[in-house]
Amino acid sequence: MPRDTLTRDQIVEAAVAVLDADGITGLNMRRLGAQLGMAATAMYWHVRSKDDLVVLAGDHAWSQIELPDLATTGWREATTVLARGAYEMVSRHFWLVPAMSTHLVYGPGKARYDDCCLAAYESAGFTVAEANQAAATVLMFVLGAAQAEGSEQALRAHARRGGGEEALRIAIARAEEVAGRYPRLTTHSTSAAGMASPFEFGLATILDGLASRSARSRPAARGE
Structure with missing residues (x-):
């Protein structure tokens, strides 16, 4: 996946998948890059750090709730x-x-x-x-x-x-x-x-x- 076609939403969704499998300690940019078929450094074009990514993934999880x-x-x-x-x-x-x-x-x-x-x-x-x-x-x-x-x-x-x-x-x-x-x-x-x-x-x-x-x-x- 070329870097310029990768989006932050794709990174966040992939991070959620990694977190669901292995928790916070299992999440790192190298693991995430491998899942997306990208170099780990490509992640930093869209997110500042692992901590930033955890926050984005957490908020994404809250957005999944259907409201009455x-x-x-x-x-x-x-x-x-x-x-x-x-x-x-x-x-x-x-x-x-x-x-x-x-x-x-x-x-x-x-x-x-x-x-x-x-x-x-x-x-x-x-x-x-x-x-x-x-x-x-x-x-x-x-x-x-x-x-x-x-x-x-x-x-x-x-x-x-x-x-x-x-x-x-x-x-x-x-x-x-x-x-x-x-x-x-x-x-x-x-x-x-x-x-x-x-x-x-x-x-x-x-x-x-x-x-x-x-x-x-x-x-x-x-x-x-």
Whole structure:
């Protein structure tokens, strides 16, 4: 691929693919260049550094979330769709939460998502300050739940990079053996089958609380 036909969007999409496979530590310009059939130096015509690329890739991930139409969707349904969209996106891109702890991942994709969240909570009757708090509370829960979901992917990516697949299998078997010593862990794991996922349970609980808080201070808003 000639350098003058390579675009920043192509580089970012390729970076996302590398990050999905190997995480942040697996991303470097040489690996990226090889994936695109280019010299590593060609990347620097479009991005300043690996850190810049991680930020662009993270914002690209946020832009993948489909937003609800607030004109036709009640606030409760809209915020549920937004939370699920973020959860599914972060679960796919297990590297994103670690990246957000070391990089300021913010651009058009993240801003677009945040703006829609705030508008949804404002439509519930929350003040500007309350909408900010509600959106932040739900997002913190979503990121934590998705990070837990993505931890297995991160472990497997780490094992692949170090050739430690067998060591990971042994570690998992050891963890299961330790958990087996505690009856409640075994009982609760078995009884959870067929129930709503912890994410869905937690999201519904938080939104129930927000709905109750809104109802106590003002008339019922559209969508409750």
